[in-house]
Amino acid sequence: MAARSAISPQIEPMKRYLLQFAHEHFDFRVQEIKSILSLIGCQATLKESDLNDGSPFMELELASDTVAKALMQRTVLSKRLYEFWEEGTSVSDVSTKIRQLPKDMIEPYTSESNSFRIVVETFNKKLSSGEKISRIEKLTETGSIFRGPINLNCPDYSFHLLEFYHNDATSQPASEPSKIYFGRWIADGQRARIQQYHLQKRHFIANTSMDACLSMVMANFGQIKDNDFVFDPFVGSGSLLVACAHYGAYVAGTDIDFLLLHAKAKPSRAKQKARSQDESVRSNLQQYGFESKYIDVLVADASHHKMWREGCQFDAIITDPPYGIRESAAKIANVQDAKVITLEEGAQRYPQKAQYQLGDIFKDLLNFAAKYLNKGGRLVYWLPIYKPDYQESNIPQHPCLEVESNCEQPLSTTISRRLITMVKIREFEGPESDREQKASIAVDHYQCETFRQKYFRATETETQEKKESDTLSSGKNHS
Amino acid sequence: MKLLTHNMLTSNIIKGVTKGFPLGITSTKVEVKEVDFNPAFVVKTLTKIDYPALYQAAKDIGYADGLPEKLEDNIKENEELLKKLHNALLQVEVIEGELVCPESGRKFPIANGIPNMLLQENEVENVAQ
Numbered sequence: 185m186a187a188r189s190a191i192s193p194q195i196e197p198m199k200r201y202l203l204q205f206a207h208e209h210f211d212f213r214v215q216e217i218k219s220i221l222s223l224i225g226c227q228a229t230l231k232e233s234d235l236n237d238g239s240p241f242m243e244l245e246l247a248s249d250t251v252a253k254a255l256m257q258r259t260v261l262s263k264r265l266y267e268f269w270e271e272g273t274s275v276s277d278v279s280t281k282i283r284q285l286p287k288d289m290i291e292p293y294t295s296e297s298n299s300f301r302i303v304v305e306t307f308n309k310k311l312s313s314g315e316k317i318s319r320i321e322k323l324t325e326t327g328s329i330f331r332g333p334i335n336l337n338c339p340d341y342s343f344h345l346l347e348f349y350h351n352d353a354t355s356q357p358a359s360e361p362s363k364i365y366f367g368r369w370i371a372d373g374q375r376a377r378i379q380q381y382h383l384q385k386r387h388f389i390a391n392t393s394m395d396a397c398l399s400m401v402m403a404n405f406g407q408i409k410d411n412d413f414v415f416d417p418f419v420g421s422g423s424l425l426v427a428c429a430h431y432g433a434y435v436a437g438t439d440i441d442f443l444l445l446h447a448k449a450k451p452s453r454a455k456q457k458a459r460s461q462d463e464s465v466r467s468n469l470q471q472y473g474f475e476s477k478y479i480d481v482l483v484a485d486a487s488h489h490k491m492w493r494e495g496c497q498f499d500a501i502i503t504d505p506p507y508g509i510r511e512s513a514a515k516i517a518n519v520q521d522a523k524v525i526t527l528e529e530g531a532q533r534y535p536q537k538a539q540y541q542l543g544d545i546f547k548d549l550l551n552f553a554a555k556y557l558n559k560g561g562r563l564v565y566w567l568p569i570y571k572p573d574y575q576e577s578n579i580p581q582h583p584c585l586e587v588e589s590n591c592e593q594p595l596s597t598t599i600s601r602r603l604i605t606m607v608k609i610r611e612f613e614g615p616e617s618d619r620e621q622k623a624s625i626a627v628d629h630y631q632c633e634t635f636r637q638k639y640f641r642a643t644e645t646e647t648q649e650k651k652e653s654d655t656l657s658s659g660k661n662h663s
Numbered sequence: 664m665k666l667l668t669h670n671m672l673t674s675n676i677i678k679g680v681t682k683g684f685p686l687g688i689t690s691t692k693v694e695v696k697e698v699d700f701n702p703a704f705v706v707k708t709l710t711k712i713d714y715p716a717l718y719q720a721a722k723d724i725g726y727a728d729g730l731p732e733k734l735e736d737n738i739k740e741n742e743e744l745l746k747k748l749h750n751a752l753l754q755v756e757v758i759e760g761e762l763v764c765p766e767s768g769r770k771f772p773i774a775n776g777i778p779n780m781l782l783q784e785n786e787v788e789n790v791a792q
Contacts, residue, residue: 411704434704436668438780445777466776476699479753480668484780488787490675491780493684497711517784535783 198245200268201252202367205240206261211591213261216404220258223407226251239348240307249370256371260400263375266344266367275319278366283329290329293368299335301342308349319345342369387471388463390421390444391452394504399427402502405605406564408433412499417486422465424502429474436479438486440514445483487515487548497558505545507568508636513540542630546580550623554584557608568601570638577626584612598642664778666720667752670712674764678788685716687763690724698753705749706739726755
């Protein structure tokens with residue numbers, strides 16, 4: 185972009201668009217868009233304040249329809265994108281305004297030879313089909329700009345009337361829309377992928393497999409692209425690798441759980457008695473036609489960085505470390521003066537695993553990323569937190585890594601997890617013993633209590649509170 | 664386990680080992696699994712690998728046919744060679760075998776195509792946190 189603007193100083197004219205988000209993972213939505221736009225190298229202006237009152241609609245400016253389509257090719261948290269035509273507070277208001285739009289903007293889509301349809305969609309209110317039809321009639325009545333034939337199934341152009349009704353749960357739902365938009369449909373987002381990659385249909389799952397939507401969000405935050413080499417040090421069943429392979433990356437991972445990688449662990453699905461021989465990360469990639477993207481998985485301890493040759497580099501590290509709730513956080517015990525263990529030929533022995541303090545997991549992960557990421561590459565991982573104690577200084581830091589974003593997914597009233605995205609901004613210059621080159625946590629969230637203790641304390645309190653309020657309300661019902 | 668992965672691994676995690684690269688490799692079962700040929704990825708990968716180690720590993724398991732001992736600079740244009748390198752890096756897989764630490768002789772078993780790099784407690788280096 186910079187090189188180009190040097191040749192032609194005038195800024196590319198930007199066009200107005202309207203983005204319709206899905207109604208979930210609120211804290212991630214804008215960040216996903218920003219991450220994709222920076223990946224495809226496009227300038228944009230986002231009107232983030234549009235979302236403040238709970239609206240799923242956000243206005244933005246982009247250079248062209250081509251950019252807009254490229255954006256929608258990746259986002260899983262957006263439903264649709266429209267060319268912005270008009271906004272208003274009533275249908276007649278909008279209808280009047282679109283008649284005054286410049287001819288060169290609308291005529292390519294509204295002439296006699298172009299078939300069209302108008303779709304009415306509302307948010308926070310349901311309309312009867314009669315109400316919808318009356319709106320469409322208002323837009324297409326005499327003097328309307330739409331001169332082509334109506335075609336409901338396969339029109340040349342699709343126009344959307346979008347109504348947002350404010351609803352803050354405390355007061356009565358609004359009867360009048362607070363905003364109405366009118367736009368030309370450009371492209372859908374990738375919501376259908378969530379079904380395509382759904383865990384219910386996944387051959388191999390583990391207890392903590394990441395759902396399809398968040399896996400793809402993570403791949404977008406990691407800016408995964410064709411021919412990247414992506415690594416997951418806590419690979420499990422490889423859900424994150426599936427998402428990364430979808431975006432064209434080659435993938436590899438490690439896990440300390442020998443039984444899981446060898447399909448001998450206890451099954452994660454209800455009613456399943458034993459895992460079948462071919463339950464593997466490879467088979468998960470195979471299921472979607474990504475077998476060519478599979479490099480390897482290894483049974484290994486993620487805290488042993490030196491297992492990797494110096495100079496071997498990954499384009500991204502995307503991972504969901506174990507929190508010690510459903511999967512134990514473990515590494516190989518470091519026993520001083522341990523007896524030499526002699527194994528009989530062919531005997532299988534599992535080394536003793538030690539509790540892996542969560543703070544240490546994250547510091548290890550950052551140290552690993554600082555060394556083995558390409559410069560400019562991204563580390564994307566989840567940090568579980570106990571909300572009442574959380575502060576920004578809990579985020580682990582490393583001199584080679586810069587926090588790009590930090591988005592929260594609430595899991596209960598007191599527990600949430602944060603998706604941390606870091607960019608490697610400078611090369612690691614050892615030695616590893618140098619304190620200046622090491623990851624640190626200003627205030628360790630897990631110092632006094634493990635996350636597990638916090639988690640179960642919170643859950644107990646919540647259950648108790650619920651019981652109390654249940655008793656109270658049932659008492660009320662009886663009185 | 665693919666030879667690309669072998670090329671990235673060391674046994675430097677064992678107490679007392681200083682370099683641990685390249686790992687020796689023995690195999691009792693090797694399979695060649697077809698992977699889509701992607702010259703861009705092969706070229707990119709070649710900039711990061713240690714070629715002598717790749718050549719030696721391929722030789723050790725008997726799949727070095729047609730691979731040059733040294734890599735010339737103009738590999739990009741040589742599609743035939745790129746295909747051979749593609750085969751060595753991504754298609755040849757050790758299903759059953761062992762990785763061997765060049766310094767201590769410690770063996771890491773490969774079973775079902777998956778290497779096991781876990782150490783016993785007494786082998787782990789004391790790393791000060």
